[in-house]
Amino acid sequence: MYFDFCCPYCYLAQGYLTRMREGTPLEVEWVPWEIAPETPPGGTRRPWRGLDRLRGMGEPVDRPFADLAFTPHTREALQAVEHAKPSGRADALVERLFRGFFAEGRDLGDRKTLLRLAEEAGMERVGLGEALDRGTHLPTLVANDRRAEEELHLEVVPSFLRGGRLLLAGSTTLTFPEFREAFPRLLP
Template sequence: MTGMQIDIFSDPICPWCFIGKKRLDAARALRPGLDLKIRWRAFQLNPDMPAGGMDRQTYLNVKFGGPDRAQELYGQIARVGQEVGIPFDFAGIPRTPNTLSAHRLIRFAQQPEQGKADALVEALFDAYFLENRDIGDRETLLELAQVAGLDLGAAAEILDQDAYAEEIRAEDAYARRMGIGGVPCFIVNGKYALSGAQEPESFLPLFDMAVQEARETEPQSSG
């Protein structure tokens, strides 16, 4: 079984990131022998979002110039979502949050003693896109931390102490310096990048290249 790491630059309010996660899961099912480690990396679609978020309609007006263009774009995303089993409810979202605290909680969940980042990311996607919850709200984040199996007291301490905030901001800036202008972006073994929510089959050549490289660098037995 070959070890492999995928760094995923993502934002929990990015619908294409939700789709990308589902497609990565499907790709993993096509290569069941991989020992794949996922590392979630921070990217904020709206780094200048007010800390308390923004009314959804106001956000759509600012971001897209009004509801018509937004409806066109989200309609396309919703159709793709149906293909991967995501019943997006864009119309029901009341508020667009600042995602800094969500990213901080993901970073905490990714610590070795927690190991719950994948579960938390899935919970955040579900809460925002399917349940229309405000994932910038502290109490909502704590409920999702509990759903993901995190230590609730420790999660509350992380949120209340602003832990990882500078680390998240620095990582977001690093992603932009690397040329990442949108997410999701998947980087395999620090070498091979795949941008966007590509079909599952698009991951397979990257998986195969990483496997081949690992085999070529393995020490040969003398027999």
Template sequence: MNTAQPAGRIDVISDVICPWCYIGKRQLERALDLVERQHLRFTVAWHPFQLNPDMPREGVDRAEYRLKKFGSAERSRQLDERITEAAANVGLEFHLDRLTRTPNTLNAHRVIRLAGQRGMQDAVVEALFEGYFCNGADIGDAKVLADLATEGGLNPEEVTEMLSGDEGLKEVIGADRMARNCGIQGVPSFALQGHVLFSGAMPADEMAQAFRRAWDILKNRAA
């Protein structure tokens, strides 16, 4: 087992309801394996971005929302098919037909923030993605969030207590605003040592090359 210390940190700016963010997570995992073969390791931290910052806190009916956004149910269905196919290419089995709500994701991001503080962020992010895209979970619902966070290793009582108040709300909103102020307009976006490198769920080998090149540039600057 490789016990080398991480060389630096990759920051992922994402939203839990972005399918390309889940696909990008799989590509990132493969990219990290590739750079580790080159004896380079990174830690990963997840940061909030709301695709729908004006979404009501209770969310909305998904079919109605997408009808307004895309103009027709047929167009919505075609997009879901395209995304499902892309997900299958990285080993993910999406069931978007199970989704009935488009949620507000503020509370989901608060859970991810808490997971980061407890050293369980990757597992909790994975549980939220899987719950939403594969099982149709309403991740705008506090009970659902607590259940999924528990799957990722968090204490359900701690999550429930956190969600019953405003803990982390200001920080999540502030981080979302900071991402936009840095020029990020789409997710997933990836940064290395605080430097935004690219956006989009690009193939793992391209990700690995970008991380390797960026790390070499940063290392040379520091020399």
């Protein structure tokens, strides 16, 4: 799944996937794709529109929304996911960071907040901090961006692929029942 932490529909899709994975052997590869690289390091302050609709969509899968008034800069949060993959902590980190921002209103662009949330997801703060300082995973983000735009011609997140083939893109209007109906296409 190509995703970004600033996308409420990615948060919903992650909740939908979590619900669908209950009792179903399904592996999800999280592919971080920074969809708003122009967002300044301190984030963008603006009230979110459509929160009532999003809350309604998230309720069946326990995806609450705080009263959001900003959009975070997500580059380091996306790098953290790449850092979490070798240790098998990516699922836990994605869950914690999505909830941290959308449910709790925490700023994922703030390094201290990011490291605290990553630690809560079972990651080591020091190792992640060092990787972020070095920009260890920036080349992967650049490669993900290039592949998404130039090879796959993706335009939106969340986008679901299997075997390099696009299965579902921009499920921004799908409710959980609609997603569940489309879900068999995502299974191997």
